[in-house]
Amino acid sequence: MSFANLSCLAKQQPLRLLLVNAGEPDTITWAGLIQPLRLAAALVGRELLQLEVMTPSQVVLAQPGWHVALLVADEHQTPLSPEQTRAVLERCRSAQYWGGVGAGVLWMAKAGLMAGVRIALPWALYADTEDITERAILTPHLFELDGRHLSCCGGAASLDFALTLIEQLFGATVQATIKESLCVERVRGPEERQRVALQARFGALQPRLSEAVTLMETNLEEPLSTDDIANLVGLSRRQLERLFKQYLGSLPSRYYLELRLQRARQLLLDTNHSIVQVGLMCGFSSGSHFSTAFGALFGNTPREERQRKLTPPA
Template sequence: MRWDRSVADSGANPLDIAVLLLPPVSLGTLGAIVDPFVEANRLAGRRHYDVHLVSADGAPVALPGGGRLSVGGALAALVRCDALVVACDLHQAGANESDILMQLNRLARAGAACCGNRGGTGWLAAAGLLENRRVAVHWEDMTLYRERHPGLVLCASLYEMDADRLTASSSQATLDMMLGVIAQQVSPQLADNVARQFGLDRIRPGHEKQAVPATSRIAQHPPKLAEALLVMEANLEEPLGADEIAECVGVSRRQLERLFKQNLDILPSRYYQELRLERARQLIVRTQQSIVQIGLSCGFSSGSHFATAYRAHFGITPREDRSRATLTGSTPATEPPC
């Protein structure tokens, strides 16, 4: 089975989509995932998609507003599928977390495309299924993902389709993403017709960026620059190249450099390094982590490289800075909990 195959041909078999419900999950979240495929089948007059629900243990799933939603079986009983969509409003580890992560990996190895909404993405990331992939993360969750999952290429986009890994930043973005799937696998016309059934005048493309509240620190900047700043802040441990950042934001490298120069009077590479150094200084003065480890976690290739850049920027070595912080009593005795 292949997720990227077309199902538009009259003889094509329906794509088998399993939706894993992991509490807390609302009917709104479920509808954003399931309804586009159901409506596509109805409007097309044939089954392009077979959608079925599963839960971790096969038992009905409790809904946040009360009531329970029945499913067709347990995750462990699912042998294989074309796509597994993890539906969850908030990733919360539980007693059966290790078993769920094991089953997610099993199905991914069997060839299932892995998709997640905002909370579902957290489960996929915890399972290690999003490493080195572009991942759409809600702007509120950027810092958390940066700290917990440094191997992800975090993006401030509405949704990302990186081969067989699909992630959406919100419930509304999940709806757009599923409409985008229909456009790719069946036809843009069918996807547009489905969108209009939901009262939408257009399908937002994945590369559109999330609306960040005006209270955000970066909202004062032009939208493309603000998006670049979010991407940089989300990828400190393994810094992206200027071309990669520009691609995530949807501009050319020259345009990116012009934005930084006009608004911040600095080149993107220089700003990125200073951002990583500021993060490193926070860890130097507030924790007892190894200085070398801090340098590596902030994207510097070696201890000497880190120390040189640190001194050039702050006029003091990391070790001297920590000693000064210790004397003033600002460094904790132990590493604070995550």
């Protein structure tokens, strides 16, 4: 689901946004989330945004009615007690949109609240997911919105997540003002991936899945077929598709296409290669195919994406 769906909340005045800090106040995960949102609250005023920050002990005594609620904790944070976790999650789930950031995502998944939901989990916590019976769909993305469920891998991605929320809730002008205040040049989107080796993310759990994605990442200009990839990692096509569906919520062909398009988007924004060159570098021999696939994933054409690089924010 697109983050643009959150724009419906902009009509709620004031919009109540709850952050439950279950970790330390000086982590990157918390700072990256709270600083942009505090600036947004000061910019738009309390008549539009009421930002409420609470500890786990405080939230269980609070009056529900939030539009967005997030449980936040750094990936190294010790989990809450089972009783406290249940009480906090019950409060968070009363919001229209709710979820977690960092370890908060894992705690929600372990409580069975993310069954069948695409979640962005810190890669360092992947090894802690083996005992989750109500299986969530782990994605390598920085953050996700699936139905009412929000998730962010935390760390530096918390800043991108907060700025994306701000744009959808209060518009591009408010976001641009906060970006300027924080000296942020570019906001990474939800489709961008955690920049860490696949071996670290999946190697211990699913080495053949890790190998398959590595093959994709190293063969963007001349894509391999799904059958070729399956043969190279020693699996049948059906087995490979099952792994991708369970752990990445996608078919290998679709995941591969999105990898190529994400790389193309990065090249359009970060280099001066022509649009034709970018398409060829990412395995698209047809300009029309490149443009159509790019538009289906990102909602704009490669030419419009390049224009974003050239046009300063209003």
